[in-house]
Amino acid sequence: MKNHKLKYFAVTALFFLALGASLERPAYAYVDPGSSLLVFQSLSAMVTGVLFYFRRRLKALFGRTPAGSSANSEK
Numbered sequence: 001m002k003n004h005k006l007k008y009f010a011v012t013a014l015f016f017l018a019l020g021a022s023l024e025r026p027a028y029a030y031v032d033p034g035s036s037l038l039v040f041q042s043l044s045a046m047v048t049g050v051l052f053y054f055r056r057r058l059k060a061l062f063g064r065t066p067a068g069s070s071a072n073s074e075k
Contacts, residue, residue, distance in 0.1 A: 051058065
């Protein structure tokens, strides 16, 4: 059943790709030199947002203390 769904998805994706390529029209547009900076800024904002959202899990993942020591045992 899973293989059938994957095959259906692949055929549908190829159909839309072929349809999009066959109905292509020329684009009379100008791409501003600063457009790549806008894309970079958007991507960096998304990455920063994801890191901010998962900050507690990342701290728990990378901030582990050794098994024999703890912060309270030093006092």
